[in-house]
Amino acid sequence: MLYNILVHAHSGLRWLLLILLLAAIAVAFSKWRSRDEYAASDNKLYVFAMVLTHIQLLIGLILYFLSPKVDFGMMSEKIYRFYTAEHTVGMLIAIALITVGRVRSRKAANAVDKHRHVFVFYGLGLLVILLSIPWPFRIPGAGWF
Numbered sequence: 001m002l003y004n005i006l007v008h009a010h011s012g013l014r015w016l017l018l019i020l021l022l023a024a025i026a027v028a029f030s031k032w033r034s035r036d037e038y039a040a041s042d043n044k045l046y047v048f049a050m051v052l053t054h055i056q057l058l059i060g061l062i063l064y065f066l067s068p069k070v071d072f073g074m075m076s077e078k079i080y081r082f083y084t085a086e087h088t089v090g091m092l093i094a095i096a097l098i099t100v101g102r103v104r105s106r107k108a109a110n111a112v113d114k115h116r117h118v119f120v121f122y123g124l125g126l127l128v129i130l131l132s133i134p135w136p137f138r139i140p141g142a143g144w145f
């Protein structure tokens with residue numbers, strides 16, 4: 001059913017998102033420090049990483065209404081509190097950071113600033129994402145994929 005498909009998509013896409021964010025951050029750091037140009041392929045990588053956070057946001061919003069793990073009446077229990085509040089708020093902050101970083105990068109006047117904004121904002125976003133993912137060793141019942 002739809003719920004199962006969405007949970008698996010949302011869960012699996014985390015890996016693609018983590019890889020893209022790491023790639024974007026690594027490219028942004030090296031090109032910022034070496035004062036390299038802003039290539040079309042950099043732009044694609046930075047946009048694609050942000051778009052994937054927005055796809056996760058869309059799937060997550062739908063899951064918020066479908067998931068039995070989202071329940072305001074059960075917030076005294078760790079797992080419910082995690083999905084109802086912590087995961088969602090953390091990811092919203094991370095997605096906002098990454099979106100702001102992309103917009104600042106797009107508007108920046110020179111290549112060095114474009115790469116620097118991506119490095120700083122995507123880096124902060126990645127940290128918040130890593131802290132907000134339901135890793136199986138932290139959240140009982142969560143999966144690796």
Ligand code: HEM
Nearest residue numbers: 011014056057060061063064067069088091092134142143
């Ligand atoms: C960067 C963004 C996000 C990432 C990487 C992410 C990742 C994940 C992962 C890995 C799971 C666990 C799936 C499993 O147990 O196999 C999950 C579950 C969930 N996520 Fe997200 N998430 C993101 C954003 C969001 C947002 C913005 C929302 C809500 C608006 C959301 C709502 C949920 C819900 C409700 C579940 C529980 C689904 C269930 O097992 O019933 N997520 N997320």
